[in-house]
Amino acid sequence: MTAKPAAIAVRKRAGLPDKYKLFLMALPFLLLVLVFSYGPLFGWSYAFFDYRPGIPLTSENFVGLKWFATLFSSPVQRAEVVRVMTNTIAMSLLNIACSVLPVAFAVFLNEVRVPWYKKSVQVLTTLPNFISWVLVYSFAYALFNTNNGFLNQLLIRLGLQDRPINFLADPDHIWLKMCLWNVWKTLGWSSIMYLAAISGIDQTLYEAAKIDGAGRFQIMWHITVPGILETYFVLLLLSIANFISNGMEQYFVFQNAMNRNRIEVLDLYVYNIGLGGGSFSYATAVSILKSIVSLTLLFVANNLSRLVRGNTIL
Amino acid sequence: MTQPKLSVKTSTAIRRSPGDVAFNTLNYLFFGIFTLLCVFPFYYLFINTISDNQASSLGDVMFYPVGVHFNNYVEVLKIRGIGRAALLSVGRTVIGTSLMVLASAACGYLFTKEKMWMRKFWYRFIVVTMYFNAGIIPWYLTMNALHLTNNFLAYILPSIVSPYNIILVKTFVESVPASLEESAQLDGAGYGTILVHIIIPLIQPILATIAIFGAVSQWNAFTDTLFLMSDADYFTLQFLLYRYLNEAASLAALLKSDPRLMSTLDIAHMQTPESVRMTVSMVVVLPILFVYPFFQRYFVQGIMIGAVKG
Numbered sequence: 001m002t003a004k005p006a007a008i009a010v011r012k013r014a015g016l017p018d019k020y021k022l023f024l025m026a027l028p029f030l031l032l033v034l035v036f037s038y039g040p041l042f043g044w045s046y047a048f049f050d051y052r053p054g055i056p057l058t059s060e061n062f063v064g065l066k067w068f069a070t071l072f073s074s075p076v077q078r079a080e081v082v083r084v085m086t087n088t089i090a091m092s093l094l095n096i097a098c099s100v101l102p103v104a105f106a107v108f109l110n111e112v113r114v115p116w117y118k119k120s121v122q123v124l125t126t127l128p129n130f131i132s133w134v135l136v137y138s139f140a141y142a143l144f145n146t147n148n149g150f151l152n153q154l155l156i157r158l159g160l161q162d163r164p165i166n167f168l169a170d171p172d173h174i175w176l177k178m179c180l181w182n183v184w185k186t187l188g189w190s191s192i193m194y195l196a197a198i199s200g201i202d203q204t205l206y207e208a209a210k211i212d213g214a215g216r217f218q219i220m221w222h223i224t225v226p227g228i229l230e231t232y233f234v235l236l237l238l239s240i241a242n243f244i245s246n247g248m249e250q251y252f253v254f255q256n257a258m259n260r261n262r263i264e265v266l267d268l269y270v271y272n273i274g275l276g277g278g279s280f281s282y283a284t285a286v287s288i289l290k291s292i293v294s295l296t297l298l299f300v301a302n303n304l305s306r307l308v309r310g311n312t313i314l
Numbered sequence: 315m316t317q318p319k320l321s322v323k324t325s326t327a328i329r330r331s332p333g334d335v336a337f338n339t340l341n342y343l344f345f346g347i348f349t350l351l352c353v354f355p356f357y358y359l360f361i362n363t364i365s366d367n368q369a370s371s372l373g374d375v376m377f378y379p380v381g382v383h384f385n386n387y388v389e390v391l392k393i394r395g396i397g398r399a400a401l402l403s404v405g406r407t408v409i410g411t412s413l414m415v416l417a418s419a420a421c422g423y424l425f426t427k428e429k430m431w432m433r434k435f436w437y438r439f440i441v442v443t444m445y446f447n448a449g450i451i452p453w454y455l456t457m458n459a460l461h462l463t464n465n466f467l468a469y470i471l472p473s474i475v476s477p478y479n480i481i482l483v484k485t486f487v488e489s490v491p492a493s494l495e496e497s498a499q500l501d502g503a504g505y506g507t508i509l510v511h512i513i514i515p516l517i518q519p520i521l522a523t524i525a526i527f528g529a530v531s532q533w534n535a536f537t538d539t540l541f542l543m544s545d546a547d548y549f550t551l552q553f554l555l556y557r558y559l560n561e562a563a564s565l566a567a568l569l570k571s572d573p574r575l576m577s578t579l580d581i582a583h584m585q586t587p588e589s590v591r592m593t594v595s596m597v598v599v600l601p602i603l604f605v606y607p608f609f610q611r612y613f614v615q616g617i618m619i620g621a622v623k624g
Contacts (some may be wrong), residue, residue: 018429019429019431020431021437021505022424022429022431023431023432025420025424025505025506026421026424026425026436029417029420029421029440030436030440033439033440033475035456036456036475037443038443039456040448040449040456041446041452042452043452043453043455044452046451046452046455047554080552080573108341111338112341112342112345117345121345121348123610124347124349124352124353127350127353127603127606130602130606132533132534132536132552132598133536134537134552134553134556134559135552135555135595135598135599137556138359138559138592138595139355139358139359139595141591142355142358142359142588142592142595143358144356147373147588148371148372150373150376152373153373153376184351188352190413196436216334231441235554245447248537249536249537250491252537253559261407268471274450275450275451280455284451286447287449287452291446291447291448292553295445295446
């Protein structure tokens with residue numbers, strides 16, 4: 001490393017071999033990766049200390065595996081872990097179940113033969129994918145709040161309901177509601193990939209099937225669906241790898257005092273106890289366990305892919 | 315209903331049976347309804363922001379605007395901190411995206427050069443970061459140690475190197491004919507010159523694609539402000555909107571305390587917490603709506619390349 005300044009000085013001249021010249025050009029980007037992607041890994045050491053902001057890590061506050069043990073220390077704590085994991089797994093399972101919807105969306109949209117209608121559907125249903133979850137929540141608030149929300153006003157004015165329902169605070173069916181918002185936001189977008197795969201299917205297959213007298217549904221089921229199954233399978237495997245990482249943004253913006261117990265997924269829990277509650281060390285310990293499980297799932301998905309398709313996803 | 319008419323067109327290709335007509339009708343109807351569901355929230359917010367604020371807060375504005383005025387859009391700009399937040403949002407989008415695109419172009423090009431010292435190792439060093447994540451607390455502590463809390467650079471630096479985009483660009487560069495580069499090399503051009511004058515002009519389509527996706531994610535970013543910024547001077551538009559949505563009391567107090575917002579206005583045009591929330595939401599979504607039609611073709615291209623890499 002001491003030779004570096006000299007090397008930079010020489011770079012301008014033609015003398016430096018190409019192989020180092022190329023490396024030096026890439027070096028600034030490698031340093032950024034080192035700092036922002038590898039740097040935080042050193043922070044894992046906080047899980048083995050009783051860290052308080054502002055106090056350095058010393059042998060005095062070293063606690064070993066205490067925080068990992070804390071996770072399962074008391075019945076209350078165990079119930080907490082079970083609650084968070086139930087939420088996490090439930091939402092992941094619902095989202096995986098919904099992953100067939102973009103496939104169906106693409107297959108049926110492919111049956112729409114009027115170009116402008118097909119194009120409009122595609123353009124307008126993709127739009128929600130490009131707005132933030134904060135904005136989605138703003139929509140949800142405008143449509144479902146109890147004061148002047150659209151749905152409550154509609155129900156009351158139609159005489160179907162005498163008093164407003166608090167859709168946003170109600171913890172019932174919160175998993176399903178979160179899943180539906182996710183479908184609303186991503187369905188059109190996810191289907192674009194399948195529509196692209198459909199447009200890559202050999203047209204002669206369709207011609208041949210028509211000549212053989214295959215009906216419309218037979219063509220859809222025996223030609224279109226198998227043509228996009230490969231793409232679906234890859235995405236399904238990736239969702240297994242992300243099984244316990246459902247992100248926190250969506251759940252964070254929708255969480256409130258009433259629904260917190262049912263909406264708190266693992267990523268949100270880590271935030272709530274860590275940056276929200278100040279238990280930095282405990283939250284880090286949870287993060288480490290999560291990373292280990294996630295990496296294991298990634299390898300499982302990768303090996304499954306190799307077994308079934310003869311091709312890895314990594 | 316226009317459905318029977320539509321199916322006449324398809325009847326030349328496929329025999330038209332009653333079952334076909336029924337299927338088409340249901341199919342068109344389903345896609346029509348889902349499309350309406352996707353668009354309605356945008357429309358609903360918009361008509362509420364241009365309607366009589368009193369009618370809006372009573373829930374009278376449901377399907378069409380009532381008492382149209384554009385005062386909300388003028389008033390919302392007067393709210394303390396909103397101009398600064400807009401500037402930060404635009405700043406991080408423009409600067410962050412430009413640097414990310416340049417870095418992806420440079421890395422995508424450099425990592426195709428087999429001559430590079432330990433090329434494979436360094437390439438994997440970057441790519442493997444897609445598959446692990448230390449967690450938010452270690453990340454926060456790192457950013458804190460680097461003095462990147464309450465610092466605008468925190469919006470820019472971590473997102474400059476994007477492994478996924480580098481893979482996309484590298485794949486694209488590999489398809490550029492090597493002869494173009496070789497002839498430039500014979501003329502004595504260095505790697506930097508070749509990158510700027512030959513490679514970048516040739517890979518513009520992929521750069522446009524990653525620029526759009528990068529810009530959207532910068533504009534929509536919200537959690538980094540939540541984690542790293544405690545000082546209101548660093549709040550972005552997305553974060554302010556989140557605060558307005560969740561802290562009704564402070565929003566009402568803000569409206570009351572600001573004489574500029576309460577002066578001379580009649581009740582129909584007076585700002586309410588609802589009007590502020592909805593107008594700020596529209597301000598946040600309008601840039602996306604404006605650029606959306608122009609960038610259509612890149613979306614499909616972007617996701618297709620992603621699908622190929624799968």
